[in-house]
Amino acid sequence: MTALSPAQRLAGHVQHLLGDGPFLRPGGWTHMGAVICDASFHARCKYEATLRPRLLRLQTAWPDAATVRGFEARLATGDLAAVLNFHSSRKVATARAITDLLVAKGVDTRDDLQAWLDRQVNRAALRTVKGVGPKSVDYIGNLVGRSQVAVDAHLCAFAADAGVTGLRYEQLRAVYEEAAAILGHEQGGLEHAVWRYKSGAM
Numbered sequence: 001m002t003a004l005s006p007a008q009r010l011a012g013h014v015q016h017l018l019g020d021g022p023f024l025r026p027g028g029w030t031h032m033g034a035v036i037c038d039a040s041f042h043a044r045c046k047y048e049a050t051l052r053p054r055l056l057r058l059q060t061a062w063p064d065a066a067t068v069r070g071f072e073a074r075l076a077t078g079d080l081a082a083v084l085n086f087h088s089s090r091k092v093a094t095a096r097a098i099t100d101l102l103v104a105k106g107v108d109t110r111d112d113l114q115a116w117l118d119r120q121v122n123r124a125a126l127r128t129v130k131g132v133g134p135k136s137v138d139y140i141g142n143l144v145g146r147s148q149v150a151v152d153a154h155l156c157a158f159a160a161d162a163g164v165t166g167l168r169y170e171q172l173r174a175v176y177e178e179a180a181a182i183l184g185h186e187q188g189g190l191e192h193a194v195w196r197y198k199s200g201a202m
Contacts, residue, residue, distance in 0.1 A: 015183065
């Protein structure tokens with residue numbers, strides 16, 4: 001009997017626990033201030049209860065920050081930590097650094113960023129920002145409408161439950177991508193379904 005591949009084991013685990021779908025991927029944000037803050041502040045917080053309401057508040061308080069340049073202008077005159085009521089100097093610094101990079105690269109809108117991420121050299125440029133790792137780059141893609149797998153602790157735990165362990169980030173991401181293909185799901189939709197299941201958001 002042929003042993004199942006990691007992707008086949010993961011696909012079977014998905015089907016057993018989550019069913020056949022369809023799994024809808026989240027729409028992300030059109031407001032670039034929200035995109036940048038989501039990417040900068042989401043780690044190690046309860047997203048639905050803690051961060052999402054603050055991002056909605058940001059869009060209302062700073063409607064002109066819908067572009068990167070608009071957000072840059074607001075950062076120059078406003079207090080981001082106060083607007084979000086999220087006082088983390090490290091995460092504020094990450095948001096500022098991402099903003100500075102995107103402005104320098106001529107990226108201003110959601111569509112700009114979605115297209116800009118097509119090139120590996122640009123994804124590598126994002127990785128130069130302190131606090132931005134490979135997962136954050138993939139996550140940012142999903143926030144602007146791409147369909148990618150951003151492997152976080154929830155996805156690692158779900159894979160471990162399926163017996164898929166000991167893989168580096170890129171390897172586990174590839175396993176999820178292959179499992180999505182096996183099951184006929186969008187990568188971003190599968191990722192979000194697993195995240196919701198493991199985070200208790202379902």
